[in-house]
Amino acid sequence: MTSAVYLIFGATGDLARRKLFPAFYSMYRERKLGDRFAVIGLARRPRTNEQFRDDLYESIQEFARYNVTKDEQWDSFVEHFHYLPLDINNVDGFKKLRELTDELDGKFEIGGNKLFYLALSPELFGNVSHNLKAGGMLEGTGWNRLVIEKPFGYDLPSAEKLNAEIRQVFDEQDIYRIDHYLGKEMVQNINVVRFANTFFEPLWNNKYIANIQITLSETVGVEERGGYYDRSGALRDMGQNHMLQMLAVMAMEPPSRMHPEDIRDEKVKVFRSLRGFQTAAEVRANTVRGQYVSGTLKGKPVPGYREEDSVNPESTTETYFAARVFVDNFRWAGVPFYIRTGKRLPAKTTEVVVEFKNVPNNVYLSRKHKLEPNLLVFRINPMEGIYFKINAKQPGTEGTIIPVAMDFCQSCQVGLNTPEAYERLLYDAARGDSTYFTRWDEVALAWKYVDKIASAWGERTEDLHLYAAGTWGPERGQQLVAEDGFRWWPVQGQDEGEVHWEFVQR
Numbered sequence: 001m002t003s004a005v006y007l008i009f010g011a012t013g014d015l016a017r018r019k020l021f022p023a024f025y026s027m028y029r030e031r032k033l034g035d036r037f038a039v040i041g042l043a044r045r046p047r048t049n050e051q052f053r054d055d056l057y058e059s060i061q062e063f064a065r066y067n068v069t070k071d072e073q074w075d076s077f078v079e080h081f082h083y084l085p086l087d088i089n090n091v092d093g094f095k096k097l098r099e100l101t102d103e104l105d106g107k108f109e110i111g112g113n114k115l116f117y118l119a120l121s122p123e124l125f126g127n128v129s130h131n132l133k134a135g136g137m138l139e140g141t142g143w144n145r146l147v148i149e150k151p152f153g154y155d156l157p158s159a160e161k162l163n164a165e166i167r168q169v170f171d172e173q174d175i176y177r178i179d180h181y182l183g184k185e186m187v188q189n190i191n192v193v194r195f196a197n198t199f200f201e202p203l204w205n206n207k208y209i210a211n212i213q214i215t216l217s218e219t220v221g222v223e224e225r226g227g228y229y230d231r232s233g234a235l236r237d238m239g240q241n242h243m244l245q246m247l248a249v250m251a252m253e254p255p256s257r258m259h260p261e262d263i264r265d266e267k268v269k270v271f272r273s274l275r276g277f278q279t280a281a282e283v284r285a286n287t288v289r290g291q292y293v294s295g296t297l298k299g300k301p302v303p304g305y306r307e308e309d310s311v312n313p314e315s316t317t318e319t320y321f322a323a324r325v326f327v328d329n330f331r332w333a334g335v336p337f338y339i340r341t342g343k344r345l346p347a348k349t350t351e352v353v354v355e356f357k358n359v360p361n362n363v364y365l366s367r368k369h370k371l372e373p374n375l376l377v378f379r380i381n382p383m384e385g386i387y388f389k390i391n392a393k394q395p396g397t398e399g400t401i402i403p404v405a406m407d408f409c410q411s412c413q414v415g416l417n418t419p420e421a422y423e424r425l426l427y428d429a430a431r432g433d434s435t436y437f438t439r440w441d442e443v444a445l446a447w448k449y450v451d452k453i454a455s456a457w458g459e460r461t462e463d464l465h466l467y468a469a470g471t472w473g474p475e476r477g478q479q480l481v482a483e484d485g486f487r488w489w490p491v492q493g494q495d496e497g498e499v500h501w502e503f504v505q506r
């Protein structure tokens, strides 16, 4: 349990409401916060403490994992929450902030530790850092940590600028860059499955693995987020961060110890080994971008991307992105990693599928049995589990071979109520554990890789493939995998009952 004053910049915003406040409540209920903490909500609009606490209650009621009622437990939780109107661009406000922080620090016996959470648009990050220093917020005893949200820049040059601004004030070790996928239970489980079991690691290489597929599909459209998304697109919104991070976790070498820097060093080696694209033609051959047009999802008609209110009606921003990625090192030479993500796809799901090579000599071929490859599937989100597909004899037959599943359904056992990524990450930042936050060199290398794609795409728009909402993206996305003799394995989503592992006996 760590004592700290949590300063939430952007406390009236969507992220704070949907993720951060519910995370505080769960941490409190699970006794991870203890009693020596305070939370100061900061934003420009005026709010009294009472109004802020009412907003807090509503957000927890709507989004938290625990039920909440206005009882004694609530009273003792909410007394830790305070609000201060503050314009980040005005340093004078930071003096008041210092006074309130000191007052709460004394009242709750915190000892000077401060965690600054920037739930803000990234253009404000530099000014906040500067004014935190100028306003005297970083002086005194205890630690000061900065938690920042994605997107971390728009490309490598803008990310470098942002980083330089922040680094004028904070050391790298005190900066916690959020990639909330790293906070997901099953992403963290990938390392455990890989490094705590005897039978996966010997197979984890190009001798036995044919390809790895990472799918991050969403049923939601862009809705009211067009202001941000239309400038970003799927490649920057998901590809540069969540998808490449998951790829790195799958591909990294075992670290010598489970120390944050050792783990991040191994991920950096993966990023350095990514085969960068040299020409626009290479980019076109290995990537696909698409944009949804109107279609039907879950039986309901939905508008196309360009028809969304918050989007430019002539937008060429991609809402779907797929790529064939190679990690040019000893372990992975020749193994394609296929990654894809899209909005308005038929299912909300994140899955990582490892497709193994077939046995070297199929002794069953004479019986006309084409063996299905073994699959190991990490089901990340929203269902959580690990799934293994193997070939077995169908009972009662002369030797008919069928694929069967070994299915560890984590969410069936512990429910969908496992800690949310934000809870875990907030807790880790407060404890000073940066394992599941991205280090600057990872972020920079990921931008370097993605920038090549973005700039090749920027040169032409002819290859923006349109796909109907409710489908699995453009046909070209299927071809990308088929060209290598593979296919996307169907993923299991929560939203679409018809999407399932149709070839597996459950």
Ligand SMILES: NC(=O)C1=CN([C@@H]2O[C@H](COP(=O)(O)OP(=O)(O)OC[C@H]3O[C@@H](n4cnc5c(N)ncnc54)[C@H](OP(=O)(O)O)[C@@H]3O)[C@@H](O)[C@H]2O)C=CC1
Residues within 6 Å of the ligand: 009, 010, 011, 012, 013, 014, 015, 016, 018, 042, 043, 044, 045, 086, 087, 088, 089, 118, 119, 120, 121, 122, 124, 149, 150, 151
């Ligand atoms: N929402 C989400 O689910 C996710 C968000 N993110 C990232 O988190 C960050 C915040 O996103 P989100 O909450 O959606 O954004 P919102 O636009 O909903 O909130 C922005 C917040 O910033 C405050 N703010 C804006 N300007 C100032 C200023 N000059 N001084 C003080 N406060 C200011 C606003 O309050 P006020 O107007 O009162 O000043 C508001 O509280 C972004 O970087 C976003 O990309 C990342 C992943 C998911």
Ligand SMILES: O=C1O[C@H](COP(=O)(O)O)[C@@H](O)[C@H](O)[C@H]1O
Residues within 6 Å of the ligand: 218, 237, 238, 350, 381
């Ligand atoms: O970072 C983002 O992630 C969400 C998807 O997150 P999930 O945890 O719900 O899978 C995505 O909708 C959003 O566009 C992106 O900014």
